[in-house]
Amino acid sequence: MQFKYKIAGGDFTNAGNASSAVKKILKQLNVDHTVSKHIVVALYEAEVNIVAHAYSGVIEVNIDKNQIHIILDDKGPGIADIDQAMEEGYSTASPQVREMGFGAGMGLANMKRNADKMLISSELGKGTKVELIHYLKPDEG
Amino acid sequence: MKAKNQDWDFHHALKVLDDVCIGCTHCMTVCPTQAIRVRDGKARIIDNRCVDCGECYKACPVSAIIVEQDDLQMINNYPVRVILVPGVLIGQFPEKIRTSKIYAALKEIGFTHIFEVENSVEMVLDAYAQFQSENSNRPLISSFCPAIIRLIQVRFPSLVDHILRAKPPIDISALYYKKRLVSEGIAAEDIGMFYVTPCAAKIAAIKSPVGEEESPVTGVINMNYLYNRILQHLKKNEEPPKADFDRLLNSKGILWSLTRGESVHSKGRALAIDGINNVTEFLEKLENDEYEDIDFLELRACDESCAGGILISGNRFLTVERLTKRAAEYESSELANPPRKNDPLMEISSESFFEKVKPRPMEKLDEDISKALRKMERKRRLMCFLPGFDCAACGAPDCQTLSEDIVQGRAQVSHCIFMQQVMMDQKKLTQEHAKKIIDSIWGNERLQKNCNKLGAEDENN
Numbered sequence: 302m303q304f305k306y307k308i309a310g311g312d313f314t315n316a317g318n319a320s321s322a323v324k325k326i327l328k329q330l331n332v333d334h335t336v337s338k339h340i341v342v343a344l345y346e347a348e349v350n351i352v353a354h355a356y357s358g359v360i361e362v363n364i365d366k367n368q369i370h371i372i373l374d375d376k377g378p379g380i381a382d383i384d385q386a387m388e389e390g391y392s393t394a395s396p397q398v399r400e401m402g403f404g405a406g407m408g409l410a411n412m413k414r415n416a417d418k419m420l421i422s423s424e425l426g427k428g429t430k431v432e433l434i435h436y437l438k439p440d441e442g
Numbered sequence: 443m444k445a446k447n448q449d450w451d452f453h454h455a456l457k458v459l460d461d462v463c464i465g466c467t468h469c470m471t472v473c474p475t476q477a478i479r480v481r482d483g484k485a486r487i488i489d490n491r492c493v494d495c496g497e498c499y500k501a502c503p504v505s506a507i508i509v510e511q512d513d514l515q516m517i518n519n520y521p522v523r524v525i526l527v528p529g530v531l532i533g534q535f536p537e538k539i540r541t542s543k544i545y546a547a548l549k550e551i552g553f554t555h556i557f558e559v560e561n562s563v564e565m566v567l568d569a570y571a572q573f574q575s576e577n578s579n580r581p582l583i584s585s586f587c588p589a590i591i592r593l594i595q596v597r598f599p600s601l602v603d604h605i606l607r608a609k610p611p612i613d614i615s616a617l618y619y620k621k622r623l624v625s626e627g628i629a630a631e632d633i634g635m636f637y638v639t640p641c642a643a644k645i646a647a648i649k650s651p652v653g654e655e656e657s658p659v660t661g662v663i664n665m666n667y668l669y670n671r672i673l674q675h676l677k678k679n680e681e682p683p684k685a686d687f688d689r690l691l692n693s694k695g696i697l698w699s700l701t702r703g704e705s706v707h708s709k710g711r712a713l714a715i716d717g718i719n720n721v722t723e724f725l726e727k728l729e730n731d732e733y734e735d736i737d738f739l740e741l742r743a744c745d746e747s748c749a750g751g752i753l754i755s756g757n758r759f760l761t762v763e764r765l766t767k768r769a770a771e772y773e774s775s776e777l778a779n780p781p782r783k784n785d786p787l788m789e790i791s792s793e794s795f796f797e798k799v800k801p802r803p804m805e806k807l808d809e810d811i812s813k814a815l816r817k818m819e820r821k822r823r824l825m826c827f828l829p830g831f832d833c834a835a836c837g838a839p840d841c842q843t844l845s846e847d848i849v850q851g852r853a854q855v856s857h858c859i860f861m862q863q864v865m866m867d868q869k870k871l872t873q874e875h876a877k878k879i880i881d882s883i884w885g886n887e888r889l890q891k892n893c894n895k896l897g898a899e900d901e902n903n
């Protein structure tokens with residue numbers, strides 16, 4: 302089953318709406334709440350990254366009985382050095398974004414910790430694509 | 443229908459009086475857990491979704507929702523009749539009425555011993571501190587309001603481990619004072635412990651405690667009812683018999699059940715949120731880990747916390763003002779009856795805590811994920827057709843809930859009055875059948891002329 306959400310860059314008021322919607326779906330599917338928590342936490346970080354660093358984005362969520370596959374595709378500046386971006390504490394967040402309480406440089410590392418698989422690809426000046434895969438049964442992955 | 447799951451058998455204190463219920467949709471649409479449907483022209487509460495918050499009670503235009511309570515006569519079955527008085531009861535009276543007068547009235551009504559519920563707040567705070575030091579989950583959520591505990595169980599199951607499992611003042615006080623009376627030589631079976639409740643949630647908590655052994659409270663008295671009884675006695679005794687005491691709680695105790703009554707004592711970062719919809723909104727975000735570094739959450743179902751309880755007779759803002767004034771007055775006063783710290787009758791022990799709270803997720807479409815996925819697909823498909831008016835004419839609070847009821851086999855597409863029209867146009871439904879469906883939801887006299895309705899020609903007859 303597929304769900305899609307549009308994300309607007311810079312809109313911190315609505316950052317988190319897609320994560321909340323996915324959380325509700327996972328509750329309805331009776332996904333174990335520790336698994337669901339990992340999914341929602343990773344997705345929330347990825348969603349906020351689009352809001353904080355990109356111009357706009359689309360989140361595509363694919364769920365079957367074994368796994369949830371989330372693809373976040375954004376139009377934005379892209380990431381020059383992905384390994385560096387993954388480092389805890391590395392952030393290019395603007396002062397305004399920091400004022401909102403974001404920009405500790407923990408998001409990508411946190412996503413990696415929470416997801417069973419994570420893939421990032423990026424093209425400078427065009428955008429970034431993040432894929433998150435979580436297995437839905439607590440014992441897998 | 444499947445046999446009822448043991449864990450899902452609850453006592454609810456809110457009931458619908460069928461002969462008074464006019465089968466409108468007010469209660470159904472305000473219910474924060476979608477626990478109400480209309481069938482046969484009457485509101486029906488779905489047991490395993492109801493959290494006893496009382497929103498339906500407040501919304502009912504004809505007072506058809508009642509709080510099931512114990513009869514005051516019941517106290518006469520016990521030679522020793524203890525009343526546990528919460529601070530908010532005193533807050534119903536203007537400050538010029540001394541507590542001694544109120545207590546004298548309670549004695550005339552038949553109670554032999556009077557104790558203040560919030561006398562045990564110091565012990566509760568010690569238990570909070572102990573729990574906080576032994577549990578690393580943050581934030582910890584106060585266990586004070588039973589409607590909130592139930593809301594977390596059904597809607598936020600992933601947060602159950604954040605509940606601070608220290609018993610609230612009513613439980614500690616009931617345990618403590620009973621022990622104290624027994625230690626003074628009174629036989630336990632002679633003692634009746636009665637609690638005056640501001641709400642339905644506290645009744646439900648006492649009758650079917652969550653993660654707790656049987657409550658030491660024998661019976662629960664409706665505060666609204668008792669308030670009126672006390673007033674009668676106060677009126678009768680222009681000069682009341684001089685009571686031998688004039689005491690109240692200290693200010694901590696007086697303010698405990700009001701908003702910020704607990705959070706102000708919390709070390710670290712604490713928030714106080716009142717009103718069940720405000721709490722729900724906050725917990726949604728908390729569940730996503732959107733908020734960090736919060737240590738303690740005081741969450742209360744009622745606006746202005748217990749001052750806004752459904753069985754409180756007075757205006758909630760006045761109640762807050764009166765209690766705040768009394769608190770200032772009693773700031774430095776000696777407590778007459780508190781459990782002392784290190785009282786051997788009641789040390790901080792296992793008795794101060796309750797067992798793990800079980801999640802009871804109500805949102806799941808099926809235990810089995812493959813089946814749940816199929817139901818969700820069907821539900822999304824249905825939503826392409828339901829009109830999205832959320833008019834409640836189907837007997838469910840909104841289109842989404844109807845679609846869920848349909849996939850769960852509890853309703854049909856033809857319950858939607860707009861879909862009926864479409865189905866009749868397509869000759870898939872006859873006029874007679876449609877009429878039958880409407881009758882099954884709204885009762886068969888519903889569309890007949892009736893001038894007794896609110897706002898109609900003979901509304902008061």
Ligand SMILES: Nc1ncnc2c1ncn2[C@@H]1O[C@H](COP(=O)(O)OP(=O)(O)OP(=O)(O)O)[C@@H](O)[C@H]1O
Binds near residue numbers: 406
């Ligand atoms: N979608 C994106 N588009 C462009 N740059 C990104 C994107 N996501 C991350 N980055 C870059 O990677 C850096 C590290 O991201 P990360 O999420 O780890 O930290 P942050 O967003 O800066 O702070 P935090 O997530 O702790 O609030 C960001 O500062 C930004 O430079």
Ligand code: SF4
Binds near residue numbers: 495589644747
């Ligand atoms: S806030 Fe107080 S009165 Fe309201 S439901 Fe909770 S415990 Fe009862």
Ligand SMILES: [Mg+2]
Binds near residue numbers: 349350407408
């Ligand atoms: Mg980030």
